[in-house]
Amino acid sequence: MGQTGRVLIPVGSLPDLPVRPVLPEVAAALAGAGAAVLVAPPGTGKTTLVPLALAAPGSRVIVAEPRRVAARAAAGRMAALLGERPGQRVGYAVRGERQVSHDTVVEVVTTGLLVRRLQADPELAGVTTVILDECHERHLDSDLALAFLVEVRAALRPDLRVLATSATADADRLATVLGEPGRPAPIVTARARTYPVEVIWAPPATPVTPPHGLRVDPRLLDHVAATTRRALAEGDGDVLVFLPGAGEISAVAGRLGASGASGSSGGPGSRGASSGPGSPGASGGPGLLGADVVTLHGRQTGAAQDAVLRAGRHRRVVLATAVAESSLTVPGVRAVVDAGLSRVPRMDHARGLGALATVAVSRSSAEQRAGRAGREAPGRVYRCWPAALHDRLPAQPEPEITAADLTGFALDLALWGHPDGAGLALPDPPPPGALRAAVAALHDLGAVDAEGRVTARGRALAGAGLHPRLARALIDGAAVLGADRAAEIVAVLDDDRTTSGDVVTVWRAARNEPARRADVRRLTRALDRSPGREPAVTPTNEPVTGTNTDRPRNPASAPTGRRPAAGEASGRPDSGPRPAAGEPSGRPGRGRPGTAARLSDDIAAGLIVGLAYPERVARVREPGGMAYLMAGGTAAELPAGSSLAGSPWLAVAGADRAAGARVARIRSAAPLDEETALEVAAPMLSEATEIGWIDGDVVARRVRKLGAITLVATRLTDPDPALLRAALVTGLRQEGLGLLTWSRNAEDLRKRLAFAHAALGDPWPDVSDSALLESPEDWLGLGSARRRADLAKVDVAGGLRRLLPWSVAGRLDAVAPERLPVPSGSQVRVDYSDPAAPVLAVKVQEAFGWREAPRLADGRVPVLLHLLSPAGRPVAVTGDLGSFWVQGYPQVRAEMRGRYPRHPWPEDPATAEPTRRLNPRSR
16 A cells, blocks of 8 residues: 555554455545545544554654644554554654654654644655544644645645544545545545443432533532442443543542542642552552542653553543543443533633633534443443433534634744635634734734744744743743743643642642653753754654653643644753752853842742733732732732732733633732833833823823833823813713713703704704713813813803804794793793603693693694692693693592682683682681
8 A cells, every 4th residue: 555565564464443444445545636534433443553554664654643642542552563662663752752763654743743844844755644633623733734734735745645534424624625626535434333332311410500611510520420430330341431621530539539549630739640559640549349540631641641541450440531532542441421521722812811611512522432431342321411401512522723822823824824824724714803813922922023924033932842922931031040940930831730829839849740850851952952953753773752742731821822843852861950940050051140040939930921921910909919900901810818919910820701700810820020020021111191081080190001000100290281171071971971060050951952953953953962972172161171170160051052053042042941931920941851842830720721732943842731730749741731621621620629629620721810829718
């Protein structure tokens, strides 16, 4: 199947897995079209058999996996089939480790590393085939790699073969992307030969609160632990438990009573899964119905992950995140317990806040999870949600591009030469608003120019193998703190377990961890190396250890989109002990002499966090308080009991804002002083004269600000009066006409004008709120007004009269009189509250002899009469007085004459004399 006709291993010698019968079809599709899609459910062998079948001596096949654990596991499995160790004919490259040699024919890498290699060497010299595994998961790196490879095949390497694999049947989109216009790539389907899996619906007996942000109701975790015990009791074999994150893994392990099963809590100081008896990665020895409790998640060491993927000596409970959904097999599993939750990145682009969110699992992911129980024998899946809810779950997981931080993604587009992504065969286009926010962030970092083209600094940031923000913090921070100390802090920020608390505390706790030291060595090597200097494949006969980075899983500490440096690989041993934090680095050419020693841990951590997130530099609102204002304008609060409470300044590493919340919640931060805050956020410093409506009054001052934070404000003694009046107008528009003093005379005049405008239109002025606020300076005559209090002194009635054109100014009393005469001789005030129906309230006795109600607005609008009893209470409302005297008055007379005998109640009110007087008392 290779180019020379020789194959690495004959198809007949491969294990008899479901994908084997379609291997010739896959090879033929690639030979004919150059690109194809393979749809094969989990357990069919697509990850391990297809690369071996396509490989040949003298060629190279690259297999890209979305997760490090899957890349390591796939390489190990393929090497075992060849009777070798990884690093010989089958090698791999993952974060912190690379095993390849001159003999390597198949190399398994992360998709992030593949993107970096494509950036460094678009032709992928020497590579014959690229396999993109698990494309259905729709990670950013996977989408980028797919789009880049399509363009490489079209422009540079038409001979390069590309195979996209998916565990779901939704392959048409992939085929369209990989194919030519009007000719989708061929689709090959392998049928799974799995064992039956019984679905057991096991929802909690009592309602649980839906997940919110990172929080999962402890009652659900109680239920998952109880369901795990049930699964152990009802069958044999291992139990695989799916949970959303390392924190939930730790919590359930504790509920299961696993000794030392701390896992990785995701809280401050949490440091990954502890090892118990048995094998690395075990969190406790036998004791729970004779089962070991082990953990599997992306932040464990490679040794711990590998141990979980080997059969155990005892029965096991494997607590895992979504890393166990696909691409690898956990042996011995006969039952799956699914909590029904998944953790995905979310980005608040308007505020620059990223976080992980816990969401319901999709139906396709739930099916993949269930399938883990039927790999080796009939199994069971316990779903911790009701059957009625299942059909309402989303069909597929949401593509990461729709909700994640796109800063790293945008940098990759710029490096590739497509700053806006136009013309690239992306399965889904990036949301325009999110992409604009990402490009703006890159511009602020100096990574792209005004046209979005990558700069030399942008290439340097990309070469660091980090999210661009963290790369900036590493490169610029090393110049102040030294490479080692800066790398230590960046390694903490790059860890998705650093989700809460004081960054300094986490940094100190992690300082001497072997895994953390390896991260520090990787980062310092990135500083030593110019971007792209080393080849993507290291020519050596011996396996070498190198570095690679995967996409970060927590966009709050390292927003999604981080990429590894191209061809990160080095066999250089560690140069010796590192200096303790607080000591100068001692590395030549790094840092300012003595600076690292002078800066405390607090300020050093704050410096690095601030360099990464300058817009999140925050100052406390009240001395000793918990509320802060970030330079970017976002209000935020520390959680109750935080050790950082009262810090005058903070550099916020992680924060999120719940839907509907007025302020963001600070999850992780480091203290810093004002001098450092101004240094790291220097581009946001500004000085300006402010004359405007601020906090409810006119303010005229000279200010120095750090973004939204006011540092110094000096009152202006002689501001421009025109600017003051403009500020007052702004205040009126913001807060409304209630800032003015509305006397009764002014209110009545406004109502009369409103009636005239409603009845006659122009030129009578519109006095609605919107019309009056459109140009208040034209009618109010603000004159010498300078502040809010002066608005209360303005003559509002005079201002309203200024609105009257001279042509109608003298007719107001005729069109809308303030008072009307009634038959008794009284002058009664007209109520114009309703411009469509002015009201005249008059006692019945004063209206005797009135045959028709008066009309206003040049006779166009009749007055609505409210006829009152002698006590002033309405007894009738009418606009037709003649009809009232005939039909309504007799009933009023019958009811009123006994109650008010001294008032006249004639039988014929239309001819009776009106009066304000009482009848004389009878003697």
